[in-house]
Amino acid sequence: MVLLILTYLYFWWMVIKASAHKHVSREKVTNRTLTASLAHAKRKGNTHRFLIQITTKGGALSVVQRGIDNVLAGVARYPVLQKVVWVEIITEDADEVAALQTRYRNAVIPVTPYLLPTDYRTPKDTRLKARALEYMVEQHRATPTDSYVVHYDEESVFTPDNLARLVHRLSRHPVGISEGMISYGLDWNETTLLNKAMESNRPFGCHECYSVMTSPPPMHLHGSNLVVRQDLENQIGWDIGNLDGSALIAEDLVFGLAAYLKFGKNVFGWHHTEMIEQPPFTLKAAYKQRERWVFGAMQALAHIRQQPDWMRLSRKDRWHINVIIRxxxxxxxxxxxxxxxxxxxxxxxxxxxxxxxxxxxxxxxxxxxxxxxxxxxxxxxxxxxxxxxxxxxxxxxxxxxxxxxxxxxxxxxxxxxxxxxxxxxxxxxxxxxxxxxxxxxxxxxPTPKLAVEPKQQPKRVAAAEVAAGEKAA
Structure with missing residues (x-):
């Protein structure tokens, strides 16, 4: 009990530290502000283009569309974003590729779905989500752009104003690998009361994410609201392999530790922009999700210690990573x-x-x-x-x-x-x-993203409704 009290005192200290640095931006941004920020980045030679990359296994098309529609709403509200933002989706569902192509054929920005080939294999036999991410890295290596890759899970949403804040922040304060806070208010009333209580621990704990990203090495990493400069991502890649033949399920943590081994602490930072996602809808889904988190962390630690670059770290760093994750x-x-x-x-x-x-x-x-x-x-x-x-x-x-x-x-x-x-x-x-x-x-x-079966699903929260929630916030 004393250990857990000390743990909670630590997390409350993280709240104070993150809040003191305004870890969630509420800055008022206008189209004129964005234009000036993008011009500043261009003069400085900084990256100022943003690729929204959505990774989905398939089966939650309406949820993916919600995220895309909010990007388009952001571009409509801030027209200068038309020049610097585009969307790519990687999915394993061919029907969804066709549906997305049809729906967004005339969108004001490029929206390009990719189908992950069933026979695609990486050199290190990487599996699960990292396999799809590595496939996209291969596409980007073939046709690289000076851009940030903004990683979405299938349910991720940036409100129009938060999309503008992200572009504004990174145009003024470039960071190689950055994150922001995630809250879980989408489809809030579709979940159980106990799930609501469990999911409310996550934004509280996410105050520590600020310290993790500003004082690396990263002891944990979000797979979404993760923004990586494309040239760095192309060098690191997502071909993380496996652990003694078993698929690695915490690809985000493995990626973060690999980035630290390769580039050190100076590539990490915090972009101050909040992303919205949704909670698991059932207790079973929440239980399985948390089991995967912890199992994945232990897999990641065992895996990273097998890498050739591990011994290049200082003894202090190795001790820090070992002890803190455990x-x-x-x-x-x-x-x-x-x-x-x-x-x-x-x-x-x-x-x-x-x-x-x-x-x-x-x-x-x-x-x-x-x-x-x-x-x-x-x-x-x-x-x-x-x-x-x-x-x-x-x-x-x-x-x-x-x-x-x-x-x-x-x-x-x-x-x-x-x-x-x-x-x-x-x-x-x-x-x-x-x-x-x-x-x-x-x-x-993957944690189910639909509260009911696809044939019975209710209308998803539209971009206008998310924007209404944004104004209320």
Whole structure:
């Protein structure tokens, strides 16, 4: 419990540090501002073109279209972006390629879908998402451009204003490899209450992402809202191989560590632009997602230590990477038994006090050891629940909900947070146990992006609706 309290104190320090540096931009940007920023970048010889690259396995076409439509809405609001922004999609679904070609044939910017060949293999036998990313790298190596590659998952969205902020920021302050915060307010009311509580931990934890990217080496990396200068990405590549024949599922972390091994810390930074995504819709999907995160981190650490460049790092860097990744995994996994213990013991204590009150008509002070334990667990609970509430605040900003609806969610999430913590940490604990048992491969299936089956799916949130949520935020 003490270790977890220290962990939460650390994350609250990350909140203070990131907030002090305005880690999420709310800067007002106009078309005139963008024009000046792009002209500045051109004079300085800095990269000032932006390729939005969406990676999807297929099966969530309407979600992909939502992301593209918001890019087009941004270009419509800021016409100067027509000269510097375009979209590429890599998918394994031939029907979706045809549908995208038809839908965006007359778009004001190029929107180009690519079909990942079923027989495509990389030299290192890379699999899963990294295989698709490496295929796109090969296309870009053949016809390179001086641009940033802005990585989207299939559900990712930049609001029109945030797209403008990204272009403005990197035109003025170029960074080789950068990230920004992600919140999870899309399709918010399609998920369960427990999922809402779990997903609210993520923006809270993402304050640490600022420190990770500004003080590398990167101990974790988002696969989306990741912006990489194309020439660097072409040098690093996504052909990450595998771990003793098992597919690597944390391609983003492996890529970040590989970039650090190759280029050092100076290529990393923070672009201050928030991306919006959606939460898992079921408890099973959330559980599997968290199991993959932790298992992937352990795979990535084992893999990177096998690389020839590993020993070129200083002893301090090697120690830092080894210890911090393991410590993150350990504290996440230990959250399960601690959550159960804290939840169960406090329930027992409350029941004892209630029984005494009914029997005696009074409540006496509990035993000293229970008082100390109660103080410690209460501190931990307050830090935890306050962090969840802060993350929920970020998640609700782009939902378009009224203040009363947001207040309702804050109250409901507060009530279920202790129970959600048990589910949130169960997957990480199972991942650690599997790893300790010698298992090096985990079943991988992308988190479902549709709340219902495709034939029954409701209308997706349109670009105009996301923009309305943006104004409300």
């Amino acid at each position: 410590l993150r995994v350990l504290t996440y996994a230990l959250g399960f038994p601690v959550s159960l213990l804290a939840l169960g013991s406090n329930v027992v204590i409350l029941l004892i006090l209630a029984a005494e009150a009914i029997r005696e008509g009074t409540i006496t002070v509990v035993a000293p050891e229970l008082t100390v334990y109660g103080i410690i667990t209460t501190i931990g609970l307050v830090l935890w629940m306050a962090g969840t509430q802060l993350g929920l605040f970020y998640n609700l900003r782009y939902t378009g909900m009224s203040r009363l609806q947001k207040l309702r969610d804050h109250v409901l999430v507060l009530v279920v947070t202790p129970f959600a913590g048990v589910i949130d940490t169960a997957g990480p604990l199972v991942a650690v146990l599997k790893w300790l048992a010698g298992i090096r491969e985990v079943a991988w299936k």
